[in-house]
Amino acid sequence: MIGKLISISLRNRVIVLLIAAGLFGWGIYSVSTNKVDAIPDLSENQVIVFTEWMGRSPQIIEDQVTYPLVTNLQGMPQVKYVRGTSMFGMSFIYVIFEDDTDIYWARERVLERLNYASRLLPEGAIPTLGPDGTGVGHILWYTLDAPGMDLGEQRAIQDWYVKFALQNVAGVSEIASFGGFQKQYQITLDPNKLSYFNLSVPQVINSVRTNNNEGGGRKFELSDIGYIIKTTGYLQSMADIENIPVLTQNSIPIRIKDVATVQMTGESRLGIFDLNGEGEAVGGIVVMRYGENAAEVIENVKAKMQEVSAGLPKGVKFNIVYDRSGLIKESVDSVQTTLVEEMLVASVVVFIFLFHWRSALVIIIQLPLSVCIGFILLNAFGISSNIMSLTGIALSIGVIVDDAIVMVENAYRHLAEAQNNPSHE
Structure with a gap:
């Protein structure tokens, strides 16, 4: 089978080159459209059900809220297991689905069950779904720099103006407010x-x-x-x-x-948000929606902040506390630099040891082509460009070069023997 494939390729060199050029162009497009993040998202495929029933002890929450919800949410299709946690005035249910389950299909199934389970709960306890984000969805934290403004006014600006504006950004699942006083x-x-x-x-x-x-x-x-x-x-x-x-x-x-x-x-508070030991602050956490491009969402949020700033009271401005885009850029640039260096070093070593430019060219062409094909597969499987995926591509260059050297050297040896000994053919 392999012999036939090689024979067909040798007879149709133009077609092979066109296919390689097409894959290279497709790969370049995949590089530009691939999702970028610093770390891979290894969190479980889960739907969170949150129920608030303030003033009740954890045992009452467990008996009257958590237990009825857990027992009714079990048995749904593609569910691996259901976890429940009860605390003072609050209940959290974590419905874990299979990894290949569509997250929005899963949320619809949970909502269907909640329509029935809600009738079993006491009055005032209304279950709600958590945001469609993941454990690594916190991509940006910000505070409001408002000198001379009390914490209640800052929280009102955050809850009734800034939050609603930033939630409209594509890819944002939730803007979680923190700090200050809710009037x-x-x-x-x-x-x-x-x-x-x-x-x-x-x-x-x-x-x-x-x-x-x-x-x-x-x-x-x-x-x-x-x-x-x-x-x-x-x-x-x-x-x-x-x-x-x-x-x-x-x-x-x-x-x-x-x-x-x-x-x-x-409203009564259980804690405060302090910024750098300089006092309390008010702000929000930008939670990215499941499967979005982190770098693109952060860029869009920052652009929206520029628009929102025009409507803020005089002297009030945004102060970005945590921004993952810096970590993303440094991580990806570091691995990309290593990737380019490996390709250059491998190309030079191949050319020096073979000392035959046509043979070396065959190997050198495979390096960027293989990397481009790798990005095509990353997009096909929905994997982002992060430290682990790019490092895997970088490590694979050694294997690609080794295989190519063995095949080219073997072909070069057979061609040399055929030229030196025509009767051998």
């Missing part, structure tokens, strides 16, 4: 006043909930003019909350401010 209205009830007015906590909660609502009517026509009737009832300030009536006694309304204190404050 909220807090109503601090006075138990003595509640007892004096004979009120309960549920009554106060219900009054606030029912008074923070928009109501719609219908279309009303008058003199051939249509009017849309609606009521405006959203709470917009602390004064609105303080004046909410809870109960009427002897035609006198009992308001929130009569039994409680209303204040603007931040």
